[in-house]
Amino acid sequence: MEANARILAAALIFSSVNVLSLPGVAQALLYNNRYDGDQVIRLFPKTKEEAEALKNINEQVMVDLWQPSSIPSIKLGVVVDIHVPRSSSQQFFRLFLQTGIEFKILVSDLQGLMEKQSGSSPRLRRSSPLYSYEVYHSLEEIQSWMHQMNQTHSHLLYLFPIGKSYEGRPLFVFQLGKRSRRFKRAVWIDCGIHAREWIGPAFCQWFVKEAVQTYHSDPAMRRLLNQLHFYIMPVFNVDGYHYSWTTDRFWRKTRSNSTHFNCHGVDANRNWKVKWSSKGASLHPCSDTYCGPVPESEPEVKAVASFLRKHKKQIKAYISFHAYSQMLLYPYSYKDAIIPNFKCVESAAYNAVNALYSAYGIKYKHGPASSTLYVTSGSSMDWAYKHGIPYAFAFELRDTGYYGFLLPESLIKPTCTETTIAVKNITNHILKKCPLK
Numbered sequence: 001m002e003a004n005a006r007i008l009a010a011a012l013i014f015s016s017v018n019v020l021s022l023p024g025v026a027q028a029l030l031y032n033n034r035y036d037g038d039q040v041i042r043l044f045p046k047t048k049e050e051a052e053a054l055k056n057i058n059e060q061v062m063v064d065l066w067q068p069s070s071i072p073s074i075k076l077g078v079v080v081d082i083h084v085p086r087s088s089s090q091q092f093f094r095l096f097l098q099t100g101i102e103f104k105i106l107v108s109d110l111q112g113l114m115e116k117q118s119g120s121s122p123r124l125r126r127s128s129p130l131y132s133y134e135v136y137h138s139l140e141e142i143q144s145w146m147h148q149m150n151q152t153h154s155h156l157l158y159l160f161p162i163g164k165s166y167e168g169r170p171l172f173v174f175q176l177g178k179r180s181r182r183f184k185r186a187v188w189i190d191c192g193i194h195a196r197e198w199i200g201p202a203f204c205q206w207f208v209k210e211a212v213q214t215y216h217s218d219p220a221m222r223r224l225l226n227q228l229h230f231y232i233m234p235v236f237n238v239d240g241y242h243y244s245w246t247t248d249r250f251w252r253k254t255r256s257n258s259t260h261f262n263c264h265g266v267d268a269n270r271n272w273k274v275k276w277s278s279k280g281a282s283l284h285p286c287s288d289t290y291c292g293p294v295p296e297s298e299p300e301v302k303a304v305a306s307f308l309r310k311h312k313k314q315i316k317a318y319i320s321f322h323a324y325s326q327m328l329l330y331p332y333s334y335k336d337a338i339i340p341n342f343k344c345v346e347s348a349a350y351n352a353v354n355a356l357y358s359a360y361g362i363k364y365k366h367g368p369a370s371s372t373l374y375v376t377s378g379s380s381m382d383w384a385y386k387h388g389i390p391y392a393f394a395f396e397l398r399d400t401g402y403y404g405f406l407l408p409e410s411l412i413k414p415t416c417t418e419t420t421i422a423v424k425n426i427t428n429h430i431l432k433k434c435p436l437k
């Protein structure tokens with residue numbers, strides 16, 4: 001950066017511009033050094049005994065599972081990424097080193113990594129009049145962007161609320177596509193069910209931008225927007241996302257109160273009425289995979305489920321965006337079984353990951369969630385499929401764990417570019433028939 005530019009940058013940052021609306025302020029405090037001395041380690045359990053030992057440790061020590069999201073989901077041959085807070089470090093390593101499980105340190109100083117990323121990102125672009133799609137945005141910024149897009153692209157976009165979150169925030173959804181009086185099939189897309197997976201909302205924003213910007217120049221995009229409607233929910237778990245900006249970068253769940261414990265939140269991807277509260281979900285309110293007191297206990301889940309139920313004739317595909325691990329998953333999550341329309345779903349997924357690869361050579365695994373990732377119950381994807389949406393997918397975006405949830409802003413553009421190609425490829429399939437039975 002030129003010296004002048006640096007002075008200008010400093011002036012802008014420290015001048016009295018409305019500090020609250022200046023994004024990155026929450027980040028600037030960097031969570032009050034909350035992650036100082038925390039580590040992220042990757043484990044390679046190789047035997048049943050090692051996996052058992054790990055489960056025992058997880059019951060005794062507070063650690064934060066990054067991947068997979070719950071210990072009972074551990075399968076042999078699957079790596080396990082664990083965020084070990086400094087406060088648990090001694091106890092954890094004392095028990096862990098006895099197991100002899102092979103491991104490596106992914107991040108030796110989590111706070112340091114966050115500070116490094118925040119220092120290198122182009123903060124300034126946030127306050128420039130041109131909206132940047134290559135930085136992460138706070139909830140407030142995303143919501144004002146939504147309203148702006150709704151105004152400036154009213155020929156293709158229509159923004160509407162489908163309900164309110166636990167903390168009372170509106171749950172906004174875009175209808176994207178050329179207006180039409182006749183019946184149009186539709187694709188549902190949601191991002192940010194899990195708060196800390198920031199690349200999700202960044203992708204939803206990117207996709208909306210790309211659609212309106214290339215409608216006139218790209219015949220493939222035009223065809224999709226003429227023939228289909230997309231319903232796009234850029235931030236599903238608004239309360240959790242907000243909390244991940246202000247208080248805890250690695251928050252995953254919603255923010256609802258539990259009546260019996262002093263723990264907040266339900267895993268919004270375990271709260272759906274499909275094999276609810278069974279494998280891969282927890283009934284303990286303090287668990288990161290807590291399925292909630294009843295199915296659809298979370299207002300966010302209820303609002304989306306109601307919308308999908310109401311538009312079930314129209315919606316032919318459900319696509320949910322998560323991170324990380326580079327996978328394209330389809331049902332089932334809750335059991336090891338082949339779906340009835342396996343052939344066309346599998347071929348859609350196969351083509352999509354190949355299309356994605358063609359952009360930057362990034363490899364995605366694809367397949368049924370239960371065998372490709374792990375078994376989970378009460379997921380939105382299984383629920384959508386069970387409710388008659390023939391194409392149901394979940395993306396696990398970049399990366400494979402080097403940065404994990406802290407995917408640098410410099411990787412937003414390639415990640416979203418390749419994913420947009422994959423989504424366009426998948427939706428082309430949807431224009432063809434794929435009967436459920």
Ligand SMILES: *[C@@H]1O[C@H](CO)[C@@H](O)[C@H](O)[C@H]1NC(C)=O
Pocket residue numbers: 147150151154158159160161
């Ligand atoms: C989006 O714009 C339309 C006008 O084109 C307006 O009727 C609607 O209320 C706007 N949506 C929101 C959430 O403000």
Ligand SMILES: *[C@@H]1O[C@H](CO)[C@@H](O)[C@H](O)[C@H]1NC(C)=O
Pocket residue numbers: 257
């Ligand atoms: C949830 O619990 C917090 C305290 O942890 C309390 O301040 C808040 O009012 C509660 N909210 C609701 C809606 O019960």
Ligand SMILES: *[C@@H]1O[C@H](CO)[C@@H](O)[C@H](O)[C@H]1NC(C)=O
Pocket residue numbers: 351352354355358424425428
């Ligand atoms: C989808 O991707 C596959 C694999 O790269 C490619 O052969 C096919 O032409 C693509 N289809 C569309 C419509 O983009």
Ligand SMILES: [Zn+2]
Pocket residue numbers: 193194197321322323
């Ligand atoms: Zn997720």
